[in-house]
Amino acid sequence: MAQKHIDEISGVETTGHEWDGIRELNNPMPRWWVYTFYLTILWAIGYTIAYPAWPLLKENTKGVLGFSSRAQVAAELNEAKAAQSVFVEKIAALPLAEIVADPELAQFATAGGAAAFKVNCTPCHGSGASGGVGYPNLNDDDWLWGGDLESLYTTISHGIRYDSDPDTRVSEMPAFADILEPEQVKQVAAYVVSLTGTPSDAALVEPGKQVFADNCASCHGEDAKGGRDFGAPNLADAIWLKVNGEAEIAAQVSHPKHGVMPAWNARLGDATVKELTVYVHSLGGGE
Known part of the structure; x- marks a missing residue:
């Protein structure tokens, strides 16, 4: 058995480790630290007894206090709803x-x-309601079916x-490839472009008109400014929903794309639809 080494200066036993002549003292932990450590162990044991903690095969221990974070969240949600x-x-x-x-109700x-x-x-209109190709931008004042409160409410x-x-808004542009x-x-594509820009061939504008x-x-x-009674877009404001160029306008004329928007009243209820109407109107609603 190795003989214990006592440090000559401090009188404390060393651990036996030595680096370049320096020995490590085997000082005991302070009593307050040891007692605190024991207290945390007791606290942890008591906590696992009082509250849900230990996982089992199909559930977990419930704890003697019967506390449930899910029940607490549910209670808070119910309180907020009330x-x-x-x-x-x-x-x-x-x-x-x-x-x-x-003002208070509007807020x-x-x-x-x-x-x-x-x-x-x-998912369709974007987090900022700015839309995209085929999905309307709700921040401007360009509305297919009208941007006043009642029109927005009906659309939503x-x-x-x-x-x-059965009361959904319905309009469909004919496929003019079968007509023209x-x-x-x-x-006609050149004429439509000429309303807000420069067509590829100016000679096509007059016959297109x-x-x-x-x-x-x-x-x-x-005047090509649209008709909200049947969702016909304004073609003279340089705001495009499904196209971005003369070739795409020609394609839309020949084989038009028709979007679909769900009816939200049945899904969300009338109160939520009214809230959506007020919110969308605040973004860019107009008469």
Whole structure:
């Protein structure tokens, strides 16, 4: 058995480790630290007895206090819903104009609509509601079906070309490839481009204007500024939903794309649809 070594200066036993003539002292831990360590062990044991802790095969120990973090969250959510119910009931009962006219109610509806938008609408319209090709930008004042409160409410409630809702908004642009000659399609595309830019061939504009008057003005208007009664877009404002160039305009004329928007009233309820309406109107709603 090796003889213990005692440090000559401190009188403390060493561990037996030595580096370059320096020996490591085997000082005991301070008593306060040891007692604190033991206390933490006792505290941990008591905690696992009082609260859910140990995993079992199918569940976990419940703890003698019966505490559940899920139950606590559920209780807090129920409490929040109870506090919000007063505002939600008012929103469900009041017309949109009265909701917007009440500052406190309008603020609540806008916040609720923003939350509902993030969950349900961002996959198509984007987190900032700026849309994309085929998905409308809700921040501008360019609306296919109208941007006032009632028009927005109808669009959100019943959707667009949504077969499951009998009151959905419906409009379809004909496939003019079956109606017009290829040269006429080029002409009308050149005319449409000329309304906001420079066409590839200026000579096509005048005959294209006549093709437009004969085939397109009934929906888009003689001035090409659209018709909200049937969702015909304004072609004279340089804001494009499905196209971005003369060739794409020609393709849309020949074989138009038709988008679909779900009817949200059946999914979310009338109060939430009103909140969405107030929120979207706050982004860029217009008459």
